[in-house]
Amino acid sequence: MSRQRDAAVLALPVGERDHAHGPANAPVTLVEYGDFECPHCRRAYPIVKEVQNRLGPRLRFVFRNFPLTELHPHAQHAAEVAEAAGAQGRFWDMHDRLFERQFALADDNLIEYATDLGLDAARVARELATHTYKAKVRDDFMSGVRSGVNGTPTFFINGERHDQAWDVEPLAVAVEDAARHS
Amino acid sequence: MTEAMTPVTGGPVAPGTRAPDFTMHSTPDQTVSLRDLRGRPVILAFYPADWSPVCGDQMALYNEILPEFQRFGAELLGISVDGVWCHLAFAQNRRLHFPLLADFEPKGAVARRYGVYREGDGTSERALFVLDADGIVRWSYVSPIGVNPGADGILRALEALATPRGRG
Numbered sequence: 325m326s327r328q329r330d331a332a333v334l335a336l337p338v339g340e341r342d343h344a345h346g347p348a349n350a351p352v353t354l355v356e357y358g359d360f361e362c363p364h365c366r367r368a369y370p371i372v373k374e375v376q377n378r379l380g381p382r383l384r385f386v387f388r389n390f391p392l393t394e395l396h397p398h399a400q401h402a403a404e405v406a407e408a409a410g411a412q413g414r415f416w417d418m419h420d421r422l423f424e425r426q427f428a429l430a431d432d433n434l435i436e437y438a439t440d441l442g443l444d445a446a447r448v449a450r451e452l453a454t455h456t457y458k459a460k461v462r463d464d465f466m467s468g469v470r471s472g473v474n475g476t477p478t479f480f481i482n483g484e485r486h487d488q489a490w491d492v493e494p495l496a497v498a499v500e501d502a503a504r505h506s
Numbered sequence: 507m508t509e510a511m512t513p514v515t516g517g518p519v520a521p522g523t524r525a526p527d528f529t530m531h532s533t534p535d536q537t538v539s540l541r542d543l544r545g546r547p548v549i550l551a552f553y554p555a556d557w558s559p560v561c562g563d564q565m566a567l568y569n570e571i572l573p574e575f576q577r578f579g580a581e582l583l584g585i586s587v588d589g590v591w592c593h594l595a596f597a598q599n600r601r602l603h604f605p606l607l608a609d610f611e612p613k614g615a616v617a618r619r620y621g622v623y624r625e626g627d628g629t630s631e632r633a634l635f636v637l638d639a640d641g642i643v644r645w646s647y648v649s650p651i652g653v654n655p656g657a658d659g660i661l662r663a664l665e666a667l668a669t670p671r672g673r674g
Contacts (some may be wrong), residue, residue: 393570394603469657469661470658471656471658472655472658473567474656475564475566487653
């Protein structure tokens with residue numbers, strides 16, 4: 325008969341390769357697989373911020389790239405530029421900027437954001453042109469596929485896929501639950 | 507469709523069973539027959555309907571992962587009860603690079619033969635089948651209502667096929 329299975333779990337544990345916001349020893353780790361050009365991820369962006377505010381240091385948030393490149397022509401380059409910013413220690417600033425400026429994600433815009441954020445924009449442009457972070461983005465994507473990511477955004481709470489709604493309340497409640505049970 | 511009907515009750519066609527053959531339209535003037543795909547693994551992805559209101563829906567997701575399926579030489583077929591014109595528009599909109607088959611007339615007949623038709627809803631389940639090169643079902647999975655199953659199970663099944671033990 326068909327094989328039913330338990331909830332999907334994160335195949336690649338959070339580690340050094342990840343961009344994490346919040347303490348490493350936080351009782352809850354929330355992982356988002358997202359796409360900077362996905363409107364649903366854009367909608368999730370302030371929701372995650374609100375959950376981060378509520379949980380404070382009890383939450384570690386990790387963002388991994390899951391660009392749906394057939395649907396979103398700018399998603400791959402946006403992800404690579406976020407990684408390029410990350411290499412200069414500014415991943416989260418670029419993450420925020422990309423979601424806030426989702427309507428303008430052409431290559432010129434991406435380099436402009438690097439300049440605005442005070443990054444070495446020439447380096448970002450070079451790394452984008454040579455696809456320095458293409459493999460990293462692909463690794464993120466494949467780790468998501470292996471974990472049962474089924475669209476964007478997909479969230480994992482302490483390693484388990486969150487299949488419920490992700491408006492502020494359900495997400496905050498699920499994260500609080502995980503904090504209590506850890 | 508000349509083969510004997512598989513019982514509708516009793517859940518999805520079980521692993522180890524020969525996959526029921528079918529011929530369905532993939533475009534208004536083209537058909538796909540399962541028997542023509544012997545010699546390579548086949549992934550059958552039954553889904554309820556075109557135009558789910560999310561991006562990164564199941565078919566769009568598989569579209570992104572297509573190169574991984576192709577590494578195993580596998581053929582992916584999406585199947586729903588939508589008609590060919592609906593499939594055509596959906597596939598163009600989502601830029602899908604694999605066929606969508608119309609289980610349209612008689613409606614849901616193939617889904618019934620695979621044991622994954624939902625009577626009340628008039629659609630199929632979200633059900634996945636991985637067939638080996640000989641057309642035998644090696645893995646199947648029916649997703650809970652409303653949950654898009656992702657692709658991890660398919661990839662594990664294809665890996666199992668690719669190892670000698672998995673062929674046994």
